[in-house]
Amino acid sequence: MSLGVSPRQPDLFATTTSFCESRIAADSIYGLLHRECFELFPDEMFADLFTKVGRRSVPPMIVAVVMVLQRLEGCSDREAVDRFAYDLRWKYAAGGLDFDYPGFVHTVLVDMRARLAASEKPDRVFEVTLAAAKQAGLVGRRRVLDSTALFDAVATMDTVTLIRSAIRGVLAAADPSLEAGLRAVLTRDDEYRSAGKPVCDWDDRSAREELVDALARDARALLAVLDGLELEPVLEKAGELLATVVGQDLETDQDGRFRIARKVAKDRVISTVDPDARHGHKTAARGFDGYKGHVAIDPDSEVIVATHVSAGNVGDASAVADLLAQDLPAETAETAETAETAETAETAETAETAETAETAETAETAETAETAETAETAETAETAETAETAETAETAEMVEPLTVYGDSAYGTGAVLDTLEQAGVQTFCKTQPPRAPGGRFPKTVFQVDLDAGTVTCPADHTVVLRKLKSGQVARFGKFCAGCPLAAQCTASRKGRSIHLGHHEHQLAAARAQQTDPAWRADYRQTRPKVERKIAHLMRRKHGGRRARVRGSTKVAADFSLLAAAVNLARLSVLGLDRQPGGWILSTT
Template identity: 40%
Template sequence: MQGRSLSGPQLWDTAALVGHLVPAGSVYALLAEHRQVLFPDGMFEDLFPSGRGRPSLPGAVIASVLVLQTLEDRSDPEAVQAVRCDLRWKVACGLPIDHAGFHPTTLTAWRQRLRASDRPDRIFEAVRQVVAQTGVLKGKTRRALDSVVFDDAVATQDTITQLIAAMRRVRREVPGAADVIAERCHAHDWDDPGKPRIAWDDKTARDVLVSALVNDALIVVDGFTGTKLDESAEQALALLALVAGQDVEPADGSDGSDGSDGRWRIARRVAPERVISTVDVQARHVHKTVHHRQDGFKGHVAVEPDTGLFTGADLTEAAGQDNHEAVVGLGLLDQDPEPGPADGFEVLGDTAYGTGEARAALTGAGHTPIIKPAPLRPAVPGGFTIDDFTVDEHAGTVTCPNGLVRQLTAKRTATFGAGCRGCPLRQRCTTAKDGRSISLHPHDQQLRAARAQWASNHALRDTYRRHRPMVERSIAWLIGPKGRCRKLRYRGTAANTWWLHTRIAGLNLRRLLNLGLTRQPTGWALA
């Protein structure tokens, strides 16, 4: 059962003894005075439905610890050590000065209960209510969208390591798999979690090992296909099938395209949305830019640029169309604690948010995109871009800079072909032997209009340059000094989304305090 906060002062109360040493206007002082208003015990009653058992800690205390833990980026043992030894934490949590702390697994248990509940982000929601009560966002009609890459908490595994780990998991969790593997699968000593001892600099030896491991995996997958299994066993078998197929291809000279002669090799490509670890199957390769590559997750935020307050956040797998910045960013605007203006928000974003689909979705939702268009890349350096071609959507035609007209196909392509022969502008247009061809985006008109508006509207560019960079300040707060919070502590999107929301709750409290947050008889306000 949940513990209850004491209403009166305690013996050796830390706040009474040394509370004056805690800086006024700090998160510690705020929690010391108002933690039970922010996080009342009743807010967590549903986590302990039975009402039986030894009382746990009060919800206000645990919520305060979790906020401080994520705000200072501490592990569970480090957070408990702070509860035990840091006077600021004792004051914030209302604990006596001789309080010895508690076991770190207490924090683990509370997080698990929160994540399994109907309202896992209730701490984040409680701070959003504070933001709404202050009215700090009233009249603020701009929102900036951005994303940040977080490194995962596990090591990236190569193909062989993943195959061995997945087979060992199937052996543990699928009934009967251990017997099948012992009888029919001999590519590896499955009691050994490490890699086999082979001549790793010998390509032939590597290919033989890969073929043997993949074939063993296929034996197991085929052997249990159609068998009724519980959820854990099904997940283990599905993961084995995935890692056995995502990184391999038939070896040279193999019969057919399915490796039917039993020979496989490491594929000479990277599978889309590749699983990079059997320990955290939701971690992905991240290409934030062409030259900047990481492994992990992508955090998405919406920020009010004048105050620096986060108004929405989400964390997703780093790959996949459904997890693109533009797709997730639109959903963040719906989380805003302040109802948007009748004509929508002015939405500021970098070129990642400037896709045709994103602009159409933002406009369709009533918002005004203030997004820097992606630069056009001409086919010939310094030559014509797609904007130099005139498009008549009504007639379905494209006219080149030399006046040649071509019909658009059903797939929205136009080929000028023989018309490019002898064209005096060809050197500025194409180097293709068969002449110029272009493909138009489904939202080509909207993209053209956005590029033209950006080039001609100085006020639009000034608004972007003035307000959009402010989101970088909030991102810097999010990732912490020297980027120490880029490394996540948990596995999977659910656990790390909870962490992101809780950290943002702490950051918003700190920012509100800097803006003059006070508690009045009528509620929260800014001085």
């Protein structure tokens, strides 16, 4: 399919422009797209998605406008093409098309998403909106981070349905000859062709146990046949999924029978239809199934500058590297990505290197930066006076330090350490330590990291001992006869104080957030991201509820939603295109 071309000269007497121009506000997203759609989404921007010969596609600019409005208004694909056909605002937004401009089938949107996903720049629509905001001076050096739950588009399966569905997936992925061999080892009276739960007397406990055992044995028999074979990628993936669901939910009893384990496996798969979805918790009392959508916004303009999607059971701090990838040096971003799982001296050394890279943007070390600066000066000036002028100009162009805001989910020691090493000013809330039963928290103990000691409220001092997870101070020998023991611990072994690898950063952060100025800045700035998330989630379909399956597709859809919300914000701010680039018409 070759690239279609959007019409630029509509019929003067049939165009929607004359009808809509006086009825649609200029600062609405329809007005912005009408004026600037050819600049924002020119057909040439999507040329790499099509071949040079073949039938003409629906003009990509028109499809891009429909996709943006679809995400903003929470429409399905069929609803979106109906809107384009009968809602004059949509044709007006696509450059003022004629009243009778032909529509297209909903599969065009499916095809465009598939082409974008397979391309080298799958998020180009979001990137265009962000580039326009940056050129208009709307993106500064402050970022607010937060996440929200994205409900999956499938039903969560129980253990029986999971295993049976995974068996069906293996059989469906096998070629006819291998499928015959696989079916030969099955023992249950089940063809595994129809979806759903198998027939069983669910009120009979022994019948349920026999069903689980039989399903498990069929699954293990299939895996035994596949073991050692060279498999096609689709079949290999189906086999891995079957092994995962069997291993996560089942255990054997004393008689060797398989039964459902009375536990929840870590990183448990909850659906074979969407294996990337997970159980998640936004709070201790409120859970969900699906994904987390992470955003970083500029708090001054409320423009979304980065998005990321993770599984629902992943902590918010794990997305920091992706959200700040454009703002931090590559070395620092890599450190932030690994700091949550590898809090080692090597990580700290990498972070220290990243700090040097932040200080000298054109070099990895200060020495290299000085050499580069000298070389640049030598090329542009022959006298000391010119060299001094060039140095002054370079100093004036130094990037303003980055400031990051986040709630307590981002106030982990690893994140604080990485951002500190990169020279980032951090406004991430750090929770104070607490002890159960209202007993003495860690803060009442005097910790001396330099001396490697900890002193308890009863004035007993012990030496810190190293652990893989950090350090520990054990007061067991002093707790037996201590008059404050009841207020300190209920353990028979006495009180223990555990310190992580980044205890210094956590203590400094807790001390910093007691400053009234710090707290006032945090309270004034961080809540702005909550309003932006409300804009993203205001439509249930395609907002809070994902429209697609799989982390890759969900991430692309979330990025497109962010692009639509950005354009709605830019229209209110007065984005305008001039010969020199994007500006704000109100300035």
